[in-house]
Amino acid sequence: MEAVVMAAAKTLPISSLKCGATKSATTASQKKTLSLSSCSVRQAPDFLRDLSVTVAGGRNVKSSRKLQVTAAVAEDRRIEQESMLSEKPATLLRDGQDAEDKNGLRARFEQMVFRIQNEVCAAVEAVDGGKFREDAWSRPGGGGGVSRVLQGGNVWEKAGVNVSVVYGSMPPEAYRAATGSATKKPGRIPFFASGVSSVMHPKNPFAPTLHFNYRYFETDAPEGVEGAPRAWWFGGGTDFTPSYLFEEDVKYFHQTQKNACDKYDPAFYPKFKKWCDDYFLIKHRGERRGLGGIFFDDLNDRDPNELLAFATECADSVIPGYIPIIEKRKDMPFTQEHKDWQQLRRGRYVEFNLVYDRGTTFGLQTGGRIESILMSLPLTARWEYDHQPEEGTEEWKLLDACRNPREWL
């Protein structure tokens, strides 16, 4: 029966953080300690940095018997209800060691994402003239988030920049004693995740949407198992989604991302550009949601300080990579037909985010803050039956580039 329930329950990935959601993770060295009866692997070669855990609340739960079985798992993994705060706290880290260790990676990463949030919001406000609304929340067990949303602006119809910090833990069922000689049942495996996540949808159909997300994960040793290994990794990316193809914009944007990558490794841009094209595929359409950028995950094969610097470099490339394009396109005249096409592409954005995006789907099922998770959806979207742009038109050119990713540089 267990196998049946396992297979029927949805499996969800945990390697990408959508702010407002939580994640579970396990360590690279716990390879032999995990019971696969309640875990599943998304990436075989490096699977312990990249593990999926079966989560209930999926689509297939129907019988009361299964509900009971899976509800227990869901209960185990559901994050605590957030409490709204009257103002943004200085840190979302837990009191004590995390908050006090100013030079620790957790603290330095959090300060970086807060700085990025401030700078991106300031840059957007400077162009738009509108102001971001801020919502901050915390959770009883530590962690929380700060969402900033600008809606109905002059340039952007909806722009959001979220920071969040999550303290979570894997259920003990996912874990077996580290060695055959272990006599004590291990406790849960605590993890830490922090990230910044942003989506910005402009009004003008010639101005592209931008998404970026940078995140840092750590797992502790399982409770009750002395000397067990820890793990950490970085992930993230920046990708952009125009409704119309201006080659100069695409080249400019990709060049800024390549420049950031090249400072650290000439192999990064080609690898992360392809990863981005692969990730943002709307499988049922056979097309990407946009024209890519960079995407990476599971980065932990260098000194963590170097990888923090790399993630910072990428995040710092958002403003110079995006704002100049917006400045160029935001006031271009357009017709209702242009607007309708933009709205159809926004529909594709919704399809990707609700059907495929791991952070979104995971967040929806684990009880993250819904409004922060779904902030990524556009203000408005459109679905026309069987819309097919005529070959050679500007709409077709964009679609062709979404279907057949190119090397832009």
Add this chain to the structure above:
Amino acid sequence: MEAVVMAAAKTLPISSLKCGATKSATTASQKKTLSLSSCSVRQAPDFLRDLSVTVAGGRNVKSSRKLQVTAAVAEDRRIEQESMLSEKPATLLRDGQDAEDKNGLRARFEQMVFRIQNEVCAAVEAVDGGKFREDAWSRPGGGGGVSRVLQGGNVWEKAGVNVSVVYGSMPPEAYRAATGSATKKPGRIPFFASGVSSVMHPKNPFAPTLHFNYRYFETDAPEGVEGAPRAWWFGGGTDFTPSYLFEEDVKYFHQTQKNACDKYDPAFYPKFKKWCDDYFLIKHRGERRGLGGIFFDDLNDRDPNELLAFATECADSVIPGYIPIIEKRKDMPFTQEHKDWQQLRRGRYVEFNLVYDRGTTFGLQTGGRIESILMSLPLTARWEYDHQPEEGTEEWKLLDACRNPREWL
């Protein structure tokens, strides 16, 4: 490794038919013959009428190794590419026994859903003044569909009524010899599915959206296993989704559904009304997408002729249950605020269909005709950050009814 791949692959239900998609199924009596290593169960008590099969192409596939393993399964289950037809065929049934046996359930069900499609489209056209566009397609192995869509009408911004017939089969890996004495490896398990599916989104924010779907499933004996059992069942329902709550409309609609049910069993309406409330739950919101109706599945505990008559009665209740409400609401004056609220509710409709609806998610992953599957999405939808209707407003009243299902009769 198999267990790992199994758990990581998405599992999808097969009991509900979205026209344009295909399904796999197996029979009630093959209980002991199925290898659970490639099947999973959605409903334990009656699980053989209601079986999920692991399907690849899910969100979690990433490693090349897993891609290889799951690609084989996907290949096995992906339905054949459709060919568009120049006109609607007289039948979508396979030449030979199916098409010739005019008194068989397959033929009678198909004729019923074609008649319903004609009658509903005619009723909608009579009110709207616009005309449905028709697209028909077939698949090399038999089956196909007829989609009718009215877009940009006077009363409805998008209305679609689809009929489809699917011949599919379960992969042999899902099957083990019917008895221990079987010496021959069984072949695939053929199945047949036919249904009508419709969603109609009006323009006026006071006029409700309607969805209905009626479907019939049969499975054959597995190839190469003589005397193995067959199975069949009916499923379907009609539910409606207003943006504003007019109690008289809700009562009227539910009464038409209850009347249809009561002709067959007084226990049907209470049971199927609750099933509908449970099914159309947007879990991450804690609210239903609308105000319900009826929903049932796995019906096979009566004479099939009686159940065909019941499904027919339900389908025949669509027009009298819906059109009078539309007539009453279609010309009511409204403001931009009313329209914006309707658009927010349309956003919820999109969330349900893309995240939870089994027919939609299954169809997207198995290669059904995308435009027919996604015909259910509204022409336009809207997502505002953290929109909270003020308590006591008309918008709040609707939301409250979506959060707390009531007995309307």
